Amino acid sequence: MDLGGLQGYQDLLPYAGAAAGGALFAALVALFLYWRGRKARGRAVLLGAAFEQSAEGLLLVSQDGRVLEANAACAALLGRERGELAGMPLEELLAGEAELLPPGKRSWSGVLSLRDGGGGTMECEALAGRVLAGGREAICLALRDVTGRRREEEKLRATEARYRTLVEQVPAIVYIEDAETQATLYDSPRIEEILGYPRDLCEHEPLYWHRILHPEDRERVLAAEREAVERGSFSLEYRVYASDGRVVWLRDEARILRDEAGEPRLWQGVISDITEQRRAEAALRESEERYRSLVQLSPDGVAVESEGRFVYLNPAGARLLGASSPEEVLGRPVLERVHPDYRENARRRARSLRRGESVELQEERWLRLDGREMDVEVLAAPVQYGGRPSTQLVLRDITGRKRAEREIVRQKAELARSNAELEQFAYLIAHDLRAPLRSMDGFAQILLEDYAPRLGPDGREYLGRIQRATGRMARMIDELLDLSRLARTDIRREPVDLSAMARSIGEELRQGEPERRVEFIVAGGLAAEGDRRLLRVALANLLGNAWKFTRHTPRPRIVFGRIERGGERVFFVRDNGVGFDMAYAGKLFSPFQRLHTEEEFEGTGIGLAAVARVIERHGGRVWAEGAEGEGATFYFTL
Secondary structure, three states: OOOOOOEOHHHHHHHHHHOOOOHHHHHHHHHHHHOOOOOHHHHHHHHHHHHHHOOOEEEEEEOOOEEEEEOHHHHHHHOOOHHHHOOOEHHHHEOOOOOOOOOOOOEEEEEEEEEOOOOOEEEEEEEEEEEEEOOEEEEEEEEEEOHHHHHHHHHHHHHHHHHHHHHHHOOOEEEEEEOOOOOEEEEOOHHHHHOOOOOOHHHHOOOHHHHHEOOOOHHHHHHHHHHHHHHOEEEEEEEEEOOOOOEEEEEEEEEEEEOOOOOEEEEEEEEEEOHHHHHHHHHHHHHHHHHHHHHHHOOOEEEEEEOOEEEEEOHHHHHHOOOOOHHHOOOOEOHHHEOHHHHHHHHHHHHHHHOOOOOOOEEEEEEOOOOOEEEEEEEEEEEEEOOEEEEEEEEEEOHHHHHHHHHHHHHHHHHHHHHHHHHHHHHHHHHHHHHHHHHHHHHHHHHHHHOHHHHHHHHHHHHHHHHHHHHHHHHHHHHHHHHHHHHHOOOOOEEEEHHHHHHHHHHHHHHHOOOOOOEEEEOOOOEEEEOHHHHHHHHHHHHHHHHHHOOOOOOOEEEEEEEEEOOEEEEEEEEOOOOOOHHHHHHOOOOOOOOOOOOOOOOOOOHHHHHHHHHHHOOOOEEEEEEOOOEEEEEEOO
8 A cells, every 4th residue: 555645644643642652653653744744755655664664553444444554563463464454344353342533533542352363352552543545534543462461450450359358358457657757548447347437537637546546655656656667567555546535455566668779668557456355354464463362361271283392372371381481381392291191182182183073172181390280171173373284272270170070079979978877867866756756645545545534624635735746746757857858859850741730739639628619720831841749749838838828718719820020930829818927938938937826727837948949959949929818929930
């Protein structure tokens, strides 16, 4: 094709100068302009040479969209022969639709997708402009292959997207800061979650970090950052104010980025919220301080054993072992302080703890530093001390308690012997007292039977008094023996239906005096746990007293029930009999204490003493309330 008639190339100058990578094409156009005004033949030669030698791919395309001419660089670029390109419709080269120069537009720049000779697709930067070729208008198209660069750009964008996603997913604030001005250039979105500030705050207020630093930490943080420039990194914990005014503890870890000359340019760092961690550490320190104070002030000895030796001992432990200070014992073998008879037990305990087994409270005998023996309770548990598996021992001196226990055992044995002797003595006394009483009663009866006429009325009355007195004495002996047995009888606890027991006792009382009409009320469902036989003794005495002391009441009434008083279950027996003066309430439960004469109401004064003994043996209390002529109420707990 004759390029001598190529005109209008000056219109490509603005386009060529602005296009990336279009230096050769711009030079070509400048050369065209330089030779403008020369002879046409010279211009044609020059133009042809420039067209052919251009490193850019050049195409001339007719108005109807066919290729007029392609230079060697363009043929190589597209992987086709120049002859193949000549006359080819441009649309066969385009991999997509493109309208290069719509009517009225003189130039165009952009990216075209073209088909190469191998059937592949390539991306090219394109520059287009209108020219005259051979007296006809054409389009001059300059092409540069940017397929590799575009792929690298895509990879870079993908890498940046992955990096940005990673940065934004990190549960911490990722930031970039200018090393010289300390201005924040970038904050990751986590700043909104952790501190409540918008992520673009640094764009409006680059030094906002200086403002939110806690006043007590500000100078320390800024100075540490300046000093860390030479080192190239820093790690610091400090406080800032969140947007809502909260104080937040942060851990800031950063490294410096330098330019090609080695000069510091940027800080790149990660900031983590450690508020909860600091609170936990503070709570742990407080707990440790409390524990240490408790251990130091504990009245029990607390020791830590590691590899068989004392590595810690509190002051109470030093006193327990007879040392003037813990240091006097530290480092010495623990078994040295254990009595030889108990050292194997201590070894077994240590083996059990090493196996992870729990160890119960044990009693051992230990030795003080002066060699004196002492009884101790030992509680052991595995601990970590100084980073090593160890054993914590809690020692309690029970020497006094063990001495007291031995004394109690001795006293119990002595008491058992005394009780046996007392029981034997009581039996002998009862036997020896009953014999003369039987004699007195027998001789009085003989006198009444054989000599009654001679005695007269007074004599017979006197003999009757003697017989009644001996009978009363015999009953007192029996009741005293029963009372003494109550104190020695073993208690056998079992569920007892007190309601049924009270009804049974009431029925017996009615059978003894069938002529009496007594209203007898027993609440249902009254039960307790205790010795059935002893509880019957107590209940029979209480109900019997109520029966006896209502004898002269017109409408006698006896009630057995239960109330709640001060959160405690209290049983009671109430009657509307003669009652008593509360001034004498303290004497009611003592043996032989009577508020009425034998002529008024029979009895020996032992019954209520027996009630008190039974209730006390069940761990309860008994008391009475009453008024003269208004009846009495006896209360008891079990």
